[in-house]
Amino acid sequence: MCAKKQPAVGLSIDPAARKEKAISVLRDAFEQKLKEATQQGYDLPEGALVVDEIPADAAFKKTVEIAKTLYDQIMESGRFALDVPSRSSSNIIYDENNDLLLLGDKMNRKWFHSLTSVEDMTQLIKILEIVNQLLEKRIHATKREVFYNDVNLFKEQVNSDNCIEDLSTVLNTIRNSTNIVASAMGKAVGRLRIRDQRDIIDLEAMGSGGWAITPFLDNVEIIESDAEFVLVIEKDAAAMRLSEAKWWKDYPCIIISGRGAADIATRMFLKKINKVLNIPTFCLVDSDPYGHYIYSIYLRGSKKLSYESPFLATPNIHLLGVLTRDLDSYNVPKECRIPMNKTDITRCQQMLAESFVQKNTRWVADLELMMKIKEKAEIQSLSAHGFEYLTEEYLPSKIATADWI
Amino acid sequence: MCAKKQPAVGLSIDPAARKEKAISVLRDAFEQKLKEATQQGYDLPEGALVVDEIPADAAFKKTVEIAKTLYDQIMESGRFALDVPSRSSSNIIYDENNDLLLLGDKMNRKWFHSLTSVEDMTQLIKILEIVNQLLEKRIHATKREVFYNDVNLFKEQVNSDNCIEDLSTVLNTIRNSTNIVASAMGKAVGRLRIRDQRDIIDLEAMGSGGWAITPFLDNVEIIESDAEFVLVIEKDAAAMRLSEAKWWKDYPCIIISGRGAADIATRMFLKKINKVLNIPTFCLVDSDPYGHYIYSIYLRGSKKLSYESPFLATPNIHLLGVLTRDLDSYNVPKECRIPMNKTDITRCQQMLAESFVQKNTRWVADLELMMKIKEKAEIQSLSAHGFEYLTEEYLPSKIATADWI
Numbered sequence: 001m002c003a004k005k006q007p008a009v010g011l012s013i014d015p016a017a018r019k020e021k022a023i024s025v026l027r028d029a030f031e032q033k034l035k036e037a038t039q040q041g042y043d044l045p046e047g048a049l050v051v052d053e054i055p056a057d058a059a060f061k062k063t064v065e066i067a068k069t070l071y072d073q074i075m076e077s078g079r080f081a082l083d084v085p086s087r088s089s090s091n092i093i094y095d096e097n098n099d100l101l102l103l104g105d106k107m108n109r110k111w112f113h114s115l116t117s118v119e120d121m122t123q124l125i126k127i128l129e130i131v132n133q134l135l136e137k138r139i140h141a142t143k144r145e146v147f148y149n150d151v152n153l154f155k156e157q158v159n160s161d162n163c164i165e166d167l168s169t170v171l172n173t174i175r176n177s178t179n180i181v182a183s184a185m186g187k188a189v190g191r192l193r194i195r196d197q198r199d200i201i202d203l204e205a206m207g208s209g210g211w212a213i214t215p216f217l218d219n220v221e222i223i224e225s226d227a228e229f230v231l232v233i234e235k236d237a238a239a240m241r242l243s244e245a246k247w248w249k250d251y252p253c254i255i256i257s258g259r260g261a262a263d264i265a266t267r268m269f270l271k272k273i274n275k276v277l278n279i280p281t282f283c284l285v286d287s288d289p290y291g292h293y294i295y296s297i298y299l300r301g302s303k304k305l306s307y308e309s310p311f312l313a314t315p316n317i318h319l320l321g322v323l324t325r326d327l328d329s330y331n332v333p334k335e336c337r338i339p340m341n342k343t344d345i346t347r348c349q350q351m352l353a354e355s356f357v358q359k360n361t362r363w364v365a366d367l368e369l370m371m372k373i374k375e376k377a378e379i380q381s382l383s384a385h386g387f388e389y390l391t392e393e394y395l396p397s398k399i400a401t402a403d404w405i
Numbered sequence: 406m407c408a409k410k411q412p413a414v415g416l417s418i419d420p421a422a423r424k425e426k427a428i429s430v431l432r433d434a435f436e437q438k439l440k441e442a443t444q445q446g447y448d449l450p451e452g453a454l455v456v457d458e459i460p461a462d463a464a465f466k467k468t469v470e471i472a473k474t475l476y477d478q479i480m481e482s483g484r485f486a487l488d489v490p491s492r493s494s495s496n497i498i499y500d501e502n503n504d505l506l507l508l509g510d511k512m513n514r515k516w517f518h519s520l521t522s523v524e525d526m527t528q529l530i531k532i533l534e535i536v537n538q539l540l541e542k543r544i545h546a547t548k549r550e551v552f553y554n555d556v557n558l559f560k561e562q563v564n565s566d567n568c569i570e571d572l573s574t575v576l577n578t579i580r581n582s583t584n585i586v587a588s589a590m591g592k593a594v595g596r597l598r599i600r601d602q603r604d605i606i607d608l609e610a611m612g613s614g615g616w617a618i619t620p621f622l623d624n625v626e627i628i629e630s631d632a633e634f635v636l637v638i639e640k641d642a643a644a645m646r647l648s649e650a651k652w653w654k655d656y657p658c659i660i661i662s663g664r665g666a667a668d669i670a671t672r673m674f675l676k677k678i679n680k681v682l683n684i685p686t687f688c689l690v691d692s693d694p695y696g697h698y699i700y701s702i703y704l705r706g707s708k709k710l711s712y713e714s715p716f717l718a719t720p721n722i723h724l725l726g727v728l729t730r731d732l733d734s735y736n737v738p739k740e741c742r743i744p745m746n747k748t749d750i751t752r753c754q755q756m757l758a759e760s761f762v763q764k765n766t767r768w769v770a771d772l773e774l775m776m777k778i779k780e781k782a783e784i785q786s787l788s789a790h791g792f793e794y795l796t797e798e799y800l801p802s803k804i805a806t807a808d809w810i
Contacts, residue, residue, distance in 0.1 A: 134792070140649055142642040145788040151740040183641040185664075187592075187617035196612020207601020208621045212592035214614035216649060236588040237547040244545055244621060259590075335556040383550040387539070 015392070019250060022399040023228055029402050030280045033316070044310070045095050048102040049085050049169065053311050056218065059177045060135040063128055066170065070125070081111045082124065085169040092303060094355050102309055103169065126153055127163040131171075134179040140216055141180055174308040176268065181215035185259045186266030187239075188213055190248035191227040192273070196220050203254065208243050210257065215265040222276040225254065230273055231395075232256045232317070234285040234294050238379040238390065245391045251399075262297040267312045270298065274314050281314055282404060284395075287322035288340070288376035289347035292367065295319045300356055319363070319405040320398055322379055324370040329403075330394060336381035340374045362405045420797070424655060427805040428633055434807050435685045438721070449715070450500050453507040454490050454574065458716050461623065464582045465540040468533055471575065475530070487529065488512045490574040497708060499760050507714055508574065531558055532568040536576075539584040545621055546585055579713045581673065586620035590664045591671030592644075593618055595653035596632040597678070601625050608659070613648050615662065620670040627681040630659065635678055636800075637661045637722070639690040639699050643784040643795060650796045656804075667702040672717045675703065679719050687725035687809060689800075692732060693745070693781035694752035697772065700724045705761055724768070724810040725803055727784055729775040735799060741786035745779045767810045 054062075066082075073080035084107065085091070091104040112121040130149060134141055141149075143164060147157040154160040168175045175181075187210035192203040194211075197219050203211050214220065231253050233239045239257035242248075248255060254273060258266050274281055283298055285291030298317050301309035327337060340348070351357055352367050370376070382390050398404065459467075471487075478485035489512065490496070496509040517526040535554060539546055546554075548569060552562040559565040573580045580586075592615035597608040599616075602624050608616050619625065636658050638644045644662035647653075653660060659678060663671050679686055688703055690696030703722050706714035732742060745753070756762055757772050775781070787795050803809065 137793075139792060140645070141788070141792045142645065142785070144642055144783070144785045145646075145792055148741050148783075148786045148788045149792070151738065151786075151789065181645075183645065184614075194612070196614065199610040199612045201610065201612055201614075205604040205606065206616065207599070207604045207606055207619055208624060209589075209601065209606075209619035210617040211611065212615040212617040214612055214648070215645065216613040219613060237549055240545070240547065240586075240588065240620065241550075243619070333556065336553050378549070378553075380547070380549045381553045381556075383546070383553045384556065387544060387546045387550055387554070388542075 015250075015396075018396050018400055022251065022396055025400055025402050026228055026280055043097070044102065045093070045097065047104050048093060048095060049105050049172070054171075054173050054177050056135050056138060056177075056179065059171060059173060059179075060132065062171050062173075063132040063135065066128060067132070079111070079113055081109050082121070082170065083107045083109050084124075084166050087165060087169065089303070096355065096359065098310075098315060123153055123159055124163045124166060126150055127160065127167045131167060131178045131180065139179065142182065143180060146180055168308075174311045176215075176217065176264070176311075182264050184213045184215040184265030185261075185263050186213040186256055186269065187211060187259070188254065188256045188269065189243055190254040191252050192225045192254045193223045194220055195223050204248070208240075210239075210243065213256075213265050213269050217265060217268050217272065220269070220272065222273060225273075225277050225279075226252055227254045227277065227279060228252045229280040229282060229399075230254045230256065230270070230277075231320070232258055232270060232281070232283045232298060233379075234258055234260065234283075234291060235379050238284065241387070241390055245388070247391050247395075251396070258294070258298075260294075262294055264312065267298060267301075267314070270317075271312060271314050274316070281317040282320035283317055284320055284379060285322070286376070286378045287324055287327060287370075288378075289344050289351055289367075289370070291322070292319070292351055292363075293347065296351070296354070296356070321394070321404075322377060322382070323403075323405065324366045324373065324375075326394075326398075326403075327373075327375065327377055330382065330397075331385070332377050332381050333384050336384050337375040337377045340370070340376055344376060345371070345374070360405065366405060420655075420801075423801050423805055427656065427801055430805055430807050431633055431685055448502070449507065450498070450502065452509050453498060453500060454510050454577070459576075459578050459582050461540050461543060461582075461584065464576060464578060464584075465537065467576050467578075468537040468540065471533060472537070484516070484518055486514050486516045487526070487575065488514050489529075489571050492570060492574065494708070501760065501764065503715075503720060528558060528564055529568045529571060531555055532565065532572045536572060536583045536585065544584065547587065548585060551585055573713075579716045581620075581622065581669070581716075587669050589618045589620040589670030590666075590668050591618040591661055591674065592616060592664070593659065593661045593674065594648055595659040596657050597630045597659045598628045599625055600628050609653070613645075615644075615648065618661075618670050618674050622670060622673050622677065625674070625677065627678060630678075630682050630684075631657060632659045632682065632684060633657045634685040634687060634804075635659045635661065635675065635682075636725070637663055637675060637686070637688045637703060638784075639663055639665065639688075639696060640784050643689065646792070646795055650793070652796050652800075656801070663699070663703075665699075667699055669717060672703060672719070675722075676717060676719050679721070686719055686722040688722055689725050689784060690727070691781070691783045692727035692729055692775075693783075694749050694756055694772075694775070696727070697724070697756055697768075698752065701756070701759070701761070726799070726809070727782060727787070728808075728810065729771045729778065729780075731799075731803075731808075732778075732780065732782055735787065735802075736790070737782050737786050738789050741789050742780040742782045745775075745781055749781060750776070750779070765810065771810060 070080050086106040086108050091106040093102050093104050095102050111117050143161055147154050147160040164180050189203050189206050189210040194201050236257050236259045242255055283295045285294050298314055301313040348371055357363050382394050475485050491511040491513050496511040498507050498509050500507050516522050548566055552559050552565040569585050594608050594611050594615040599606050641662050641664045647660055688700045690699050703719055706718040753776055762768050787799050
């Protein structure tokens with residue numbers, strides 16, 4: 001076991017020298033970029049809906065204003081309408097400058113008059129009432145709880161979910177600002193101290209566990225960090241390996257374990273770190289189209305939540321691995337590679353057709369190589385070279401040779 | 406919204422008085438039981454394989470001893486054999502006294518001579534080698550990593566997984582003692598301080614997040630706690646509600662969020678708390694056969710890992726809710742209840758057929774009621790009475806009326 005095959009990339013064998021090299025490569029590569037980056041805000045294109053992350057008291061005031069407008073309309077004409085930004089795909093625009101998916105400014109006017117519209121509007125107004133009360137009480141609820149809160153009215157969860165998205169766009173805010181949140185799967189460890197209400201949490205002192213990321217991120221504040229970079233990992237098994245090695249002690253970093261799909265809270269937390277610390281950010285995923293897709297969610301958001309993109313996306317995150325070209329460069333044995341199936345191939349083609357992929361030639365090259373060799377591999381396949389290969393060879397070598405997308 | 410329907414169970418409306426009542430009910434109900442409990446060890450029946458949780462150095466020594474025995478056999482006769490406890494269902498016994506599923510003492514002698522047995526044995530010996538090295542280096546690996554470590558030999562993960570279980574039983578130990586672990590999904594918060602290597606972790610100071618439970622539990626030590634009870638919750642959404650309310654401040658407890666299926670690390674952590682603190686332990690699950698099944702996993706282990714039962718089961722855990730009878734007692738609206746489907750009904754029948762269910766008349770009664778009304782409901786359905794109903798009415802009332810199974 002653990003017979004370490006020579007890594008293809010020739011680097012110093014001395015771990016300390018390699019570490020120094022890696023840190024200096026990182027600093028050189030990002031010094032200029034990070035200075036130029038305007039992390040604090042985006043310059044959104046014309047025609048894009050400008051949404052904002054707003055504090056609870058401002059969101060609360062907005063709900064009251066909307067209710068007041070509706071009331072005035074009813075008093076005046078006996079009927080009322082509400083302009084709701086369209087969330088149909090024709091109203092989703094790709095902002096090339098910022099590499100973001102955004103919602104356009106197309107509006108649908110919803111009337112309270114016909115039999116169907118009465119039901120729609122009653123549901124939407126109920127959500128307005130619920131959000132108003134959540135914000136007033138300063139408590140949060142999940143979408144499922146909101147549905148159960150008036151199951152007679154909503155009938156199916158898809159209806160209450162839709163109204164929640166609609167109300168967020170009406171309020172020009174992100175869903176988290178409505179205090180309706182989703183369960184968070186991610187965990188974080190490493191060189192970071194945060195404040196969550198009155199608790200100061202040191203993410204270096206979590207043992208071999210981690211801090212389970214809260215969905216109530218409005219209360220969370222980044223206090224301090226001496227990390228040189230952030231590493232987001234798709235698979236918890238790989239994150240466990242880094243946790244056990246306390247890898248951040250050697251390579252000063254913050255490690256976020258996404259545990260599969262990139263959920264909203266995990267993305268918001270990453271975004272928050274990125275905004276405050278402004279340090280290089282990397283993603284480590286399986287070498288397959290789904291891994292690249294997960295990376296893309298961190299990078300520029302999902303279509304479903306396009307209007308929230310500026311608050312969920314981390315546009316300067318880089319794909320560190322496992323790249324298709326790594327399979328040969330790091331001698332991943334043929335037997336550890338899995339032939340791509342039809343779904344993989346379709347997914348890969350879809351990725352290649354995305355404009356945000358096409359503008360990155362290095363990314364296109366790697367996906368084209370994937371289409372050519374039609375092989376995928378998991379992060380864990382690196383353990384063919386021994387269980388410590390990931391932390392002692394692969395990651396140090398990737399960083400020291402600036403080998404990312 | 407949040408119009409609180411009167412709970413069926415008449416209790417003081419004053420929250421402080423209700424809390425005092427709940428704590429005193431708890432203390433009265435468990436005082437005698439906990440004194441009698443022999444948490445430190447089980448008296449296993451004859452014919453049960455006695456496995457042990459052993460420290461890394463002892464496990465390491467055992468691997469060396471086995472290798473030595475094999476070597477001696479080869480030197481003597483040129484061939485060798487290993488006695489492996491049978492893990493077939495005919496060798497699984499139910500220990501009524503301890504309410505546990507256990508492995509019997511039936512053995513299979515595996516020879517290294519025929520074409521198929523050579524492959525089997527080579528795989529098993531490879532696992533022996535891997536475990537030996539993991540223990541020597543004091544590192545852990547996942548089953549998936551072990552598979553990838555020699556994919557040529559194992560061919561499919563089911564083979565390496567089987568060898569891992571086999572070797573654990575040969576070593577008379579639990580899988581965690583082989584340093585091959587599974588990813589942990591659970592998180593914990595509340596009145597507990599633990600030590601994990603050199604870190605002291607205060608589970609009351611995790612903000613609204615939590616401590617992500619580590620699978621490397623051999624390093625974790627329970628330091629202190631002033632909790633009166635432990636509450637294990639199936640659904641993270643419900644755990645979030647309790648986290649946000651910092652419910653453990655009012656009701657002194659430790660909250661474990663299992664996030665669905667009860668994984669090994671979460672069960673071991675619960676067991677560890679139970680063993681050291683010896684306080685009442687409750688489970689809160691959805692009101693459906695799967696919820697009852699999850700509770701049963703915490704209670705007495707799973708058939709698949711029967712030989713590890715004494716180290717994974719918490720035989721004094723009680724099912725607090727959501728019981729079938731709660732649906733009426735707590736006025737869960739008809740619209741929030743879901744008709745049971747065929748799978749639910751089969752599962753419920755299977756639960757009723759289990760001997761460990763049958764010996765608990767209160768449990769049988771609740772499952773029979775479920776079979777009668779054929780309705781299920783999620784924990785979140787309680788939010789029909791308002792988002793704070795769970796923390797302010799349901800749980801306090803359940804405890805104060807000693808209404809558990």
